[in-house]
Amino acid sequence: MTAVPLPPAHLLTVGEYATLGEDDAGRSELMEGNLVMSPSPSPDHNMAALRIAVQLMPQLPQDLEVITDVDIDLELVPPDQPGFSRRPDVIVVRRSARRRVRTDGGLIRASEVLVVVEIVSPGSRRTDNVVKRAEYADAGIPHYWIVDLQEPVSLLACHLTDKFGYLDAEVVGGLFTGTEPFAVNLDLEDLH
Template structure:
């Protein structure tokens, strides 16, 4: 039985550590690990993908050479000991030191929350509570600061950038020129 088929029959029966989850490798679906449970999400929509693409370009253009922007990569939040059911999130974009990314790849491990300088989540109508509340709390618990945020609107999608680590002010990419600010997005506190 393939790892994917086995996993899909095992979702409600097993709590995964970060190591268990990482050992599954690439899967045919978008997933994250939340307190040991694998949470499967639908594929990205066209609007979601376009928003992430626009933000990737904007953020990458503002980075110094020692930093890299990586879309959709698993991050070990390291909220519990390694032998406990863990939490792995796959933000839409992360910014990390090039050296940390290379080290993680050489060691065959996921990037750790302690190596993340910036996380960006693209908020869709079906993920508002998860992105605004659950993930934001998890990122804060993992030591990824959430000093400030920006919300942008394009059609029915909002973009929420969580502030960079070790920064006294929020430094986020500007919204795409075709996406004017609007009050239709909900505040991160809702």
């Protein structure tokens, strides 16, 4: 029998969360200092994230890169306060972000993220469309794409405004074409 460590008995800062290391029992995120666990995504979910990443890679400008399934510090509170960290399915960041983490440690910061992509799961519909949407907007992430794999596969592209949080474009099926923050075409039919 394998011993399972007990969760921390106090609210965690993002720094404390980062020291927990990789988890192989599921996916963990940090919500206001509380460690939140969820089961690993389904194979369809993981394959869709991989296909989004593969489609994005050749379309990105040289100074950007795509990363899948990585924790980001939402930077919503001072470092010594109970923090917020999310693990989006796909992010687009400046290449310098990964180098900074490699040399300085810590997590990718929300201020380094240009696009965050969440793929809706049966148990995450409200979280992705309401909770994470508000957190990512509060964190100042300029673009949030919500991909729904229910037939027909669709993508809702949201962009941050100065006063009202995210503003939605129309929900798109088939081919998603965008110009901000870079020119992109995603074949959504390839995600299923």
